[in-house]
Amino acid sequence: MRMCVACREMQPKKQLTRVLRTPEGAVMLDTTGRGNGRGAYLCKKSACLEKAIKSHALERALETSIEPEIYETLRKQFVQYHE
Numbered sequence: 001m002r003m004c005v006a007c008r009e010m011q012p013k014k015q016l017t018r019v020l021r022t023p024e025g026a027v028m029l030d031t032t033g034r035g036n037g038r039g040a041y042l043c044k045k046s047a048c049l050e051k052a053i054k055s056h057a058l059e060r061a062l063e064t065s066i067e068p069e070i071y072e073t074l075r076k077q078f079v080q081y082h083e
Helices: 046-054 057-062 068-081
Strands: 017-021 027-030 038-042
Touching: 017 057, 017 068, 027 068, 038 046, 038 057, 046 057, 046 068
Parallel strands: none
Antiparallel strands: 017 027, 017 038
């Protein structure tokens, strides 16, 4: 069980999407769930992604600052991955 950083709901790991901060500092969607680095989990709802961005929950969970361009990339990846 993992917790969504936005809505704080506990769900099985397979039902959540992992956002990854690599050891090099890049922030990306981890579609495999096995990427090397620090991860944060989100529900598969775009509302949770938006809430995590607005409340800076992803930045706190990943312990890094995230640029607006990276948020836009995450939004696009999130939509593509969940279609």
